[in-house]
Amino acid sequence: MMSDQNNPVGTHAKRSLKIENLVKEYVPGKPILNGISFEVKGTSSVAIIGASGTGKSTLIRCVNKLIPPTSGNVYVSGENITKLTGKELRRARRKIGMVFQEFNLVERLSVMENVLCGRLGYVAPWRAWMRKYQTEDIDLAFELLESIGLVDFAHQRADSLSGGQRQRVGIARAIMQEPHVLLADEPTSSLDPKTSVEIMELLLGLSESHSLPLLINIHDVELAKRYTGRVIGLANGGIVYDGSPAGLSNENLKEIYGGASWLE
Amino acid sequence: MAGIIEKTTVGHGNPFKVNWWVRFAWAAAFLYVIYAANYLDVSWVRFIGGLSNGADFLGEMVPVNFSRWKLLVGNLVETVEIAVIASAFGIVFSLPIGLLAARNMMPPWITWPARVFIALCRSFHPVIFAILFVKAVGFGPLAGILTLIFASIGFIGKLFAEAIEEISLKPVEALRASGAPFISIIMYAVVPQVQNRFIGFSSYQFDANLRNSTMVGIVGAGGIGGTLFAAFQRFDYDFLAAILISIIGLVMVSECISLQIKKVFQ
Amino acid sequence: MSEIIATHKWERFTFRERMARFAVFLGFAIALSLSISTVEVIPEFLYDAPTQAADLLVRMWPMDFAYYPQGIHEAMLETLHIASLGTLLAIVMAVPVGIMAANNIVHFSPLNWLAKLILVSSRSVNSLVWALLFVAIFGPGPLAGTVCIGFRSVGFVGKLFAEALEETNPGPVEALTAAGAPWFSVFLKGYWPQVAPAFWGIFLFRWDINVRESAVIGLVGAGGIGMVLDTALNLFYWDRVSVILLSIFAVVILAELLVTYIRKRII
Known part of the structure; x- marks a missing residue:
């Protein structure tokens, strides 16, 4: 595929996401994230689980500085994101693909335009305005639409699609950036169980074929166990579990989500 | 009060609660009408007396006199010109000003000046602007054009800012996350969400400018208003009728055109 | 591929x-x-x-604030009365015309069209032109201004009222008609409760606009602050003009704040 040609195997080894001692305080003195550190490399996929309000979304948004962290460092393929601002930050963000819970598509634009949105970081604004994308970009977009089975919908408006289709478009947009890492914030929470499974398979497949480290926020523990190679449990602002899905015991889950009655 | 509650809850007398506030409001409105009518010296006698005047007035309007049609057409053309130029500049200026005034896209130190400017443009009736511009740049269409530019900024600028404030920020977040430059974010995530409303506001404002440009002439700012005012002062009521009919016709034509334009952009 | x-x-x-x-x-x-x-x-x-x-x-500076109690205050009150009374007059006229224009209430298209024509004419003719017209009929003064504001506002109020009526849910109306209620009761209990909030909203909105309009119709002799402004302009008393403009600005802002407040509280 296109991105593999652009990125020879040698560079893939460097693709990584490293979070170092990350702290985020919305209210000074009350950190929602307190000293988070972990690393994701290669094609490995990591699920972050935790109760609502524990800062999963904040954590994932600190990676691309949509929410600026209070302290700590985030390295994407070795580059420290937290120090960057303005144009440099934009350039760095191109390397970070992101998939959202509610898809965050531009409803009134066509599927094709939404996929091409992934190139906006590379294309000059006036070219973007005239919709003068390079042929390679349009070819890549069609290739992606083909692979997610939506090529016939290219001209339809995004708001005419079903939830699962929209999320596929959202994923295609993220891949369009030719990212080094892929973030997914509750990508299946707005979808039915069957579509959720399909979306998870698509994400994992793309992570594999594009050699992308994948970081997924998810609250469905079963999906996390079934698809990801590693689970990180968040509670009270810190990591309380970091290991294989198989090793995740009821004791761990009790610590992550609190209470016990729901496990029975 | 206690009595009322008791009656409605226990006695099952009247199933509908008597809303004393509403009754009080109606009584107050009625009293106000009498008071204000007295204050303004508006009386039935004067009104009836005026009606006979009105009948004479209408009588003098027919037959409608289109004999000075050349003057009429010339004036109408100038009116349209004023409206077209003022709309073009007004719309072009109000795009960035509306964006600057949108509190979800800009920091407060930018939105405040923009909002104050829009409020100033809105607070004064166009006629007041017209008077001031006539004093500043002399009689003629230039004063009218400047007036309507300010009026347009006040109207579309405000509505446009509100439209932007109502958009969904989700696509904006997605494009920020993809590293898109600010201008591209505006074009892809903001404009598609507000485009139709903006075209609606603009075409409405064009109609409004056309109507108002018939008015600014009354204070000397160009267009058909000047001739209209002169016709009033010379009691030229048959020509006046011709002017009024042409104005209404013009406004109707332009409303039809803007309807078609809106269809193209839907 | x-x-x-x-x-x-x-x-x-x-x-x-x-x-x-x-x-x-x-x-x-x-x-x-x-x-x-x-x-x-x-x-x-x-x-x-x-x-x-x-x-x-x-030339507008320094402002002649001493002129406010002498000449502006009374005229400003007159302007507010013209706006309020004119809006009430508009409503009295707009309710029947609006009902006539709503094609789900009056099922007779010539009447609909007649009503729409009345509404369009009212809106197409500018407030200053209406003012000139009524000054010619009633002579200069607030009577002309009040009637002018009334006629000018009918189109706006009537159009929005008719649209609100056309958007009503036919369910309650059908129920009442089926129960054999007379026409007036059907309107009062079927349509009115559905459109009342919109109706009061339109009333407030138009009153706000009319405060602005009634401040200028005096320029052609229809009473209120505009007449004072006209005099000051003709005599080149720029220091008075600035005080008048400032007072208009203040009143317009206050009216808008009041309307916003009432809308939030009631509607």
Whole structure:
């Protein structure tokens, strides 16, 4: 595929996401994230689980500085994101693909335009305005639409699609950036169980074929166990579990989500 | 009060609660009408007396006199010109000003000046602007054009800012996350969400400018208003009728055109 | 895979859509360039405008605040009364016309069209033109102003009222009609509760607009603060003009705040 040609195997080894001692305080003195550190490399996929309000979304948004962290460092393929601002930050963000819970598509634009949105970081604004994308970009977009089975919908408006289709478009947009890492914030929470499974398979497949480290926020523990190679449990602002899905015991889950009655 | 509650809850007398506030409001409105009518010296006698005047007035309007049609057409053309130029500049200026005034896209130190400017443009009736511009740049269409530019900024600028404030920020977040430059974010995530409303506001404002440009002439700012005012002062009521009919016709034509334009952009 | 790609071409609009858009832009561009080239504007006046405007501002300063109690206060009250009374007059006239224009209540299209014609004429004729008309009929003074505000507002109020009526849910109306209620009861219990909030909203909105309008109709003799402004302008009392403008600004802002407050509280 296109991105593999652009990125020879040698560079893939460097693709990584490293979070170092990350702290985020919305209210000074009350950190929602307190000293988070972990690393994701290669094609490995990591699920972050935790109760609502524990800062999963904040954590994932600190990676691309949509929410600026209070302290700590985030390295994407070795580059420290937290120090960057303005144009440099934009350039760095191109390397970070992101998939959202509610898809965050531009409803009134066509599927094709939404996929091409992934190139906006590379294309000059006036070219973007005239919709003068390079042929390679349009070819890549069609290739992606083909692979997610939506090529016939290219001209339809995004708001005419079903939830699962929209999320596929959202994923295609993220891949369009030719990212080094892929973030997914509750990508299946707005979808039915069957579509959720399909979306998870698509994400994992793309992570594999594009050699992308994948970081997924998810609250469905079963999906996390079934698809990801590693689970990180968040509670009270810190990591309380970091290991294989198989090793995740009821004791761990009790610590992550609190209470016990729901496990029975 | 206690009595009322008791009656409605226990006695099952009247199933509908008597809303004393509403009754009080109606009584107050009625009293106000009498008071204000007295204050303004508006009386039935004067009104009836005026009606006979009105009948004479209408009588003098027919037959409608289109004999000075050349003057009429010339004036109408100038009116349209004023409206077209003022709309073009007004719309072009109000795009960035509306964006600057949108509190979800800009920091407060930018939105405040923009909002104050829009409020100033809105607070004064166009006629007041017209008077001031006539004093500043002399009689003629230039004063009218400047007036309507300010009026347009006040109207579309405000509505446009509100439209932007109502958009969904989700696509904006997605494009920020993809590293898109600010201008591209505006074009892809903001404009598609507000485009139709903006075209609606603009075409409405064009109609409004056309109507108002018939008015600014009354204070000397160009267009058909000047001739209209002169016709009033010379009691030229048959020509006046011709002017009024042409104005209404013009406004109707332009409303039809803007309807078609809106269809193209839907 | 390249074979598949080669068959795809991506364009944002169809040919027809593009041509229609192009035609609109072209039409507007032609109209604009024709207008700019033929309108009688003397460029020197445009360049001179900032200096002249600055000169006006200088002559407006210092403001003659002593004039407020002498000449402005009474006229301002008159303006507010004209606006309020005119809006009430408009409502009295707009309710029957609005009902007549709503095609789900009156099922007789000539009447609908007649009502729509009345509404359009009211809106097409500017408030100053209405004012001139009624000054010619009733003579100068607040009576002309009140009637002018009333006639001018009928179109606006009536149109929005008719639209609100047309958007009502036919369910309750059907139920009442089926129960054999007379026409007036059907209106009062079927339609009115559904449109009442919109109706009061329209009333407040129009009152706000009418405060602005009634401040200027005095320029052609229809009473209120505009007459005072006209006198000050004709006599070149710029220090008074600035006080009058400031008072109008203050009243307009207060009216808007009041309307916003009431809308939040009640509707």
